[in-house]
Amino acid sequence: RFDKVKVFLSQMEGKGVFPDVVTYNTLINAHSRQGNVAEAFELLNSMWGLGLKPGVYTYNAIVNGLCKKGDYVRARGVFDEMLGMGLSPDAATFNPLLVECCRKDDACEAENVFDEMLRYGVVPDLISFGSVIGVFSRNGLFDKALEYFGKMKGSGLVADTVIYTILIDGYCRNGNVAEALAMRNEMVEKGCFMDVVTYNTLLNGLCRGKMLGDADELFKEMVERGVFPDYYTLTTLIHGYCKDGNMSRALGLFETMTQRSLKPD
RNA sequence: ACGUUGGUGUUC
Numbered sequence: 001r002f003d004k005v006k007v008f009l010s011q012m013e014g015k016g017v018f019p020d021v022v023t024y025n026t027l028i029n030a031h032s033r034q035g036n037v038a039e040a041f042e043l044l045n046s047m048w049g050l051g052l053k054p055g056v057y058t059y060n061a062i063v064n065g066l067c068k069k070g071d072y073v074r075a076r077g078v079f080d081e082m083l084g085m086g087l088s089p090d091a092a093t094f095n096p097l098l099v100e101c102c103r104k105d106d107a108c109e110a111e112n113v114f115d116e117m118l119r120y121g122v123v124p125d126l127i128s129f130g131s132v133i134g135v136f137s138r139n140g141l142f143d144k145a146l147e148y149f150g151k152m153k154g155s156g157l158v159a160d161t162v163i164y165t166i167l168i169d170g171y172c173r174n175g176n177v178a179e180a181l182a183m184r185n186e187m188v189e190k191g192c193f194m195d196v197v198t199y200n201t202l203l204n205g206l207c208r209g210k211m212l213g214d215a216d217e218l219f220k221e222m223v224e225r226g227v228f229p230d231y232y233t234l235t236t237l238i239h240g241y242c243k244d245g246n247m248s249r250a251l252g253l254f255e256t257m258t259q260r261s262l263k264p265d
Numbered sequence: 266a267c268g269u270u271g272g273u274g275u276u277c
Binding site: 021022023024025026027028029032033056057058059060061062063064067090091092093094095096097098099102125126127128129130131134161162163164165166168169195196197198199200201202203204207230231232233234235236237238239240265 | 272
């Protein structure tokens with residue numbers, strides 16, 4: 001609701017309160033995320049005239065916006081521009097670039113960006129590792145995914161719910177549901193909670209592995225633990241039961257879905 | 266102090 005923002009900002013200025021770099025970063029990020037990179041650039045350029053100097057957060061927001069639009073080339077251009085301004089990139093600069101390579105399933109470029117990040121002396125975080133582990137495991141390079149998981153632990157990072165979910169997904173995709181279940185046990189033992197995405201991922205693996213009975217049990221477990229099923233959960237299970245020829249169960253879940261006022265899409 | 270980045274389904 002940028003019209004309201006505009007009114008609010010002018011009210012602020014009327015009271016002698018002027019936007020600072022954080023205000024601009026917030027606005028630039030909002031436009032950037034919504035795909036309006038042109039407006040984000042305009043705000044970026046107008047900062048200088050107000051005596052405000054764009055910083056790493058400012059450029060990172062734009063790099064992210066361009067990556068989200070799939071404009072990797074232009075994102076690299078802004079990256080170069082920020083270097084030219086004498087700014088040092090950080091993990092939040094490289095992560096959107098990595099994520100975009102992963103979205104395109106470009107494991108090769110993702111690895112290049114990861115190496116580049118290291119050359120700049122930037123320390124990869126959980127997001128960086130999660131991205132590359134995911135792209136490797138989805139693209140026939142699961143050994144490499146596990147190798148990076150090893151590097152991640154070696155660097156002192158501790159796997160969180162998202163990292164475990166990526167690994168569970170990786171094991172399932174690579175035909176090792178047993179090891180995926182072992183990962184789930186490990187994460188719980190280490191005090192890491194399973195969220196709706198973790199459950200959905202494992203349910204999908206069980207369905208694809210024709211382990212519908214186990215999927216059913218896991219579904220019950222998630223509900224008992226107060227993790228509420230979403231669209232992904234129900235679509236995954238409905239698909240699983242359809243493929244398995246169990247239409248009555250599939251239709252039952254479909255009804256559950258409408259009863260929960262989750263409108264089928 | 267406040268602002269930027271990651272994971273799951275259907276389309277055989």
